[in-house]
Amino acid sequence: MPGQSLRLWDPVVRLFHLSIAGVFVGNYFFNEAGDDWHVWLGYYAMGWLLVRLVWGFIGPASARWSDFWPTRARLAAHVRSLLERRPEHRLGHSPIGALVMILMLLAMLTTGLSGWAMEEVDALWGADWPLQVHETAADALLVMVAIHIAAALFESFQVRDNLPLSMLTGRRRRLPDDPQR
Secondary structure, three states: OOOOEEEOOOHHHHHHHHHHHHHHHHHHHHOOOOOHHHHHHHHHHHHHHHHHHHHHHHOOHHHOHHHHOOOHHHHHHHHHHHHOOOOOOOOOOOHHHHHHHHHHHHHHHHHHHHHHHHHHOHHHOOOOHHHHHHHHHHHHHHHHHHHHHHHHHHHHHHHOOOHHHHHHHOEEEOOOOOOOO
């Protein structure tokens, strides 16, 4: 029924999102590369990436990869809905949102693995490329985070619901054309 709220994001997804966002802000803007906090927060983020990967197979429906994987058909339908200015309500990620999320996860993984390689792989001491990969992946992630925030605000306007708030509370207002779960 419209107006009632429904549970959308489970606690694991919300804690992952908040943890990764906090690590990114802390490491990108406040911690120097190589200092202890930067390194340990990077390991913390990599642990959360592993948890999220597994949760995508065993978590609730809105957390599952199969629910939101951005197939060609899903992406095409979503682009059409945007071009026609016909909001597409989904319980979970939109196809374009899912694509950006997966790209952000890959950028985080690249950042984490290159950071680990710089710190732990003796054969790479003195090599410039791990640092360049690390910085490029982090910069790409910053661009994607900006796109993610802008898209969440745009989609909130389109569907007339506060989507960023739903990531904090785990609940969202039920809309008349929401699919049933």
